[in-house]
Amino acid sequence: MFDAILYLKVFLVGGFVCMLGQVLIITTKMTSARILVTFLTLGVILEIFNVFEPIKEFCASGITVPIIGFGYSLARGAIQGYETFGALGIFTGGLQAVAAGIAAAVVSAFIVSLIFKSKTKR
């Protein structure tokens, strides 16, 4: 289960994806929101062309932890929603697939902001 070669692949691919993001920052001076959106769209496109699954099989978290995986989940959710529930599934499937992530982010952001004070600006 604990596979050292897989870990190496995860590290290398995940690092490479983040490095691509850094190249975008250096060459175009993109803000973080644009980087997130660019990679998210890339994930959706990869899923539309059925390229994401083979990459995921190769390096698991190396591609699902970057925001590309978020886009993939959304697109796959919509496609699978259509397969199981028909046309309505296109609307429900995408958000359902990422609901856990969004809910976790919102709830933890809410609780953390109530507990901690902002440190970045004084």
Add this chain to the structure above:
Amino acid sequence: MMLDTERNKHYNEYLQNKIPKTKPWPTLFHAFWVGGTICLLGEIIKDLLMFWFNDMTVDEAGVWELVILIVLASLLTGIGVYDKLGAYAGAGSIVPITGFSNSITSPALEFRREGIIFGLCAKMFVISGPVIVLGIVASIIAGIIHIII
């Protein structure tokens, strides 16, 4: 009109001097190893979950992995560590799902002083809003393309 372009030129020159000059190669390396480490951490969390809970499927563990990473990043943002990491790693801290979590927690923390309803809750999605909006739009487009093909 002429005055505007002249002023823009001066402003751009001023901006060029003000932007902190960083050498591109070290930041590429920083982004690479920090981003890779976050992904590796996720994979290890997934393996540990599947090791501890025998009846957990790979898909379930994958979702739990993301939830744990998101909560961790949110806590690290709260104690001010994630912003320091961001200054060091650049895209290495933005591109992983932890960056998405940071982009929600960070404005929530920042606007907490403007009140809970109109500060914290209203401004929470000020950075990550586009991600969710475009994500939903793109997913529906993906579904429609799937029907056509």
